[in-house]
Amino acid sequence: MAETHSDILVVEKLTKVFGGLTANEDISFTIPHGAICGLIGPNGAGKSTLFKTLLGVHKPTRGRILFDGRDISGDSQQQRCRQGLCCTFQIAESFNDLSILEAVMVGAYSRASRRAEARAMAREAIAAVGIAEWEHLRYSELNVYLRKKAELATALATQPRLLLLDELFAGCSHQEIGELIGLIDALNRGRGITFIIVEHVLHVIMSLCARVIVLESGRILEVGGPREIATSPAVLSAYLGEDYDADEHQKFGR
Ligand SMILES: Nc1ncnc2c1ncn2[C@@H]1O[C@H](COP(=O)(O)OP(=O)(O)OP(=O)(O)O)[C@@H](O)[C@H]1O
Ligand SMILES: [Mg+2]
Structure with missing residues (x-):
């Protein structure tokens, strides 16, 4: 995959196998500096596993992670954190x-x-x-x-430069979710922090993300803008449900 200076993160053919279970398989994508990117998919699709491998909690079975052009695949969690790759942790x-x-x-x-x-x-x-x-x-x-x-x-x-949010919004009310969306938007615009957001509350993804990666059974099913994702037959069938109303979320578009 082409790597440019504009990408803060480049993930190349990342695979994570637990015993007999392949939680992530052959995952490649790039995240530009300053982007807010969504990562969605059904329960067990491999979203949290991917985050943990990016953060250095898991060692990849195969593949490479480049942060700001540098291969960090062998770095510890602390080294990654000091370089600016961090998550919200419970x-x-x-x-x-x-x-x-x-x-x-x-x-x-x-x-x-x-x-x-x-x-x-x-x-x-x-x-x-x-x-x-x-x-x-x-x-x-x-x-x-x-x-x-x-x-x-x-x-x-x-002091993160790339912040991974894994279901930060879970358990919050509609109003609180609205406020958190405003806060993430402000942190992105004001501090230039790049975000990858895993979230089942879809209007968070549709409001904030210019690009959405959809995982299913450990593999990338689709990558696209929120509108493309919300109308993709493959994504509707695997995750969103056939009766998902894309127009409902159009009003949140960034
Ligand atoms: N440490 C582990 N050891 C063995 N299997 C694991 C481990 N962590 C995750 N898995 C398995 O990997 C698969 C992907 O799990 P993961 O937690 O990444 O899914 P997820 O997309 O985050 O799901 P959810 O939306 O429910 O949070 C699941 O089948 C899970 O049981
Ligand atoms: Mg998870």
């Missing part, structure tokens, strides 16, 4: 006693070496997602929406 149970500020500082420590510096970086990320007034709340006290925003702030505190 805060572990053991973090329940931490405040939002302390949890976000964990993200900041991927770059900062001193406490004051980590705190300043964390505060900046917390302000960026609009939850400064709650920074002292314990994680265990947070509702789903605040938790999601705190997770986003933790990822932002690592």
Whole structure:
């Protein structure tokens, strides 16, 4: 696949096999700098596996990952994070006693070496997602929406250039989803952060993404604009359902 300076990510023939199960097979695509790209498909299609391989949680069985033109396939998660490839991660149970500020500082420590510096970086990320007034709340006290925003702030505190969101919007109300869409759009436009978004809430994908990759059974089924995807017979049959109303989502188009 042709690689250009305009691509922050180039994925070449990526395959991940678990025992007898091929979770990702021969996956190739490119993501331009500054894009917001959607990754959709049925349960078990291999979306989270692909993210984990990109992040260095899984070692690819075959294939290569280039980040900003450099082969990172052998790099650790920490090395990838320092280069700017990061995800929102669910805060572990053991973090329940931490405040939002302390949890976000964990993200900041991927770059900062001193406490004051980590705190300043964390505060900046917390302000960026609009939850400064709650920074002292314990994680265990947070509702789903605040938790999601705190997770986003933790990822932002690592200063990402490419941020992977795996079902960040799950469990949020329609209004909260609208606000999160606005926030992702602002982070993309204001900070130039590139996003890949895995989401079953389709209007998130249709609102934000110029390009959508559809996975099915570990393989790429289709790549295209949201409108193309929403009207593709193969995608309708494999995932969206034959009665999916593409016009319903047209109004969100970027
Ligand atoms: N660590 C693992 N070991 C073995 N099999 C795995 C592992 N992780 C995922 N799988 C399998 O790989 C396939 C793809 O799973 P994956 O979690 O990537 O799907 P997904 O597209 O994220 O699904 P969902 O929409 O439900 O989150 C599934 O069959 C899953 O059971
Ligand atoms: Mg998943």
